[in-house]
Amino acid sequence: MTTLNPYISFRDNAREAMEFYQKALGGDLQVTTFGDMPGAVQDEAEQSLVMHAMLTAPGDLVLMASDTPAHYEYKAPQGVSVSLGGTDEAEIRAAWEKLTDGATVTQEFGPAPWGDLFGMLTDRFGIDWMFSAGQSQA
The missing domain is CATH 3.10.180.10 (2,3-Dihydroxybiphenyl 1,2-Dioxygenase, domain 1)
Known part of the structure; x- marks a missing residue:
């Protein structure tokens, strides 16, 4: 595997x-x-x-x-998002709500043009996240 x-x-x-x-x-x-x-x-x-x-x-x-120990160069994550998706809207929405604590929401979690629910945020640690819930996630 x-x-x-x-x-x-x-x-x-x-x-x-x-x-x-x-x-x-x-x-x-x-x-x-x-x-x-x-x-x-x-x-x-x-x-x-x-x-x-x-x-x-x-x-x-x-x-x-x-x-990252001090003797190594630290590069903050850029250009990469952690993506959480699935068909269970309640589960994805619950994770969204918890991860918005201290976050900067860049796109509210809501209906997307392709029919699913979608949202984006940068969490309190500077990590970008994308959330998607709906049938296209199956």
Whole structure:
């Protein structure tokens, strides 16, 4: 089996972001810190940063993330959106409502020209999201 999953880089707030996403999407969150892997960071102050986090949410959704240690260049995600779609409007709308907390809504979640419901936002962590609910998602 092959998978394709979003993997988001943060500077130092991956844990906070992933815990927020877990509250919005549900599921199981596993977090490994740099401190869990001896010798993984050069700066002792970065031991609690996230080396790898994986959120496995209902419906086989998988979202991964990590923090970027200071000795690496950090590039904020640009030109990429996390897309959440499906046929269960209530489920997609519930995730939308939770992820709008602290977000900048760029397109309200509502009817789209192709007949589905669609919306876009940039969450409180600077990550772009797209939401789509309807029959074309089947």
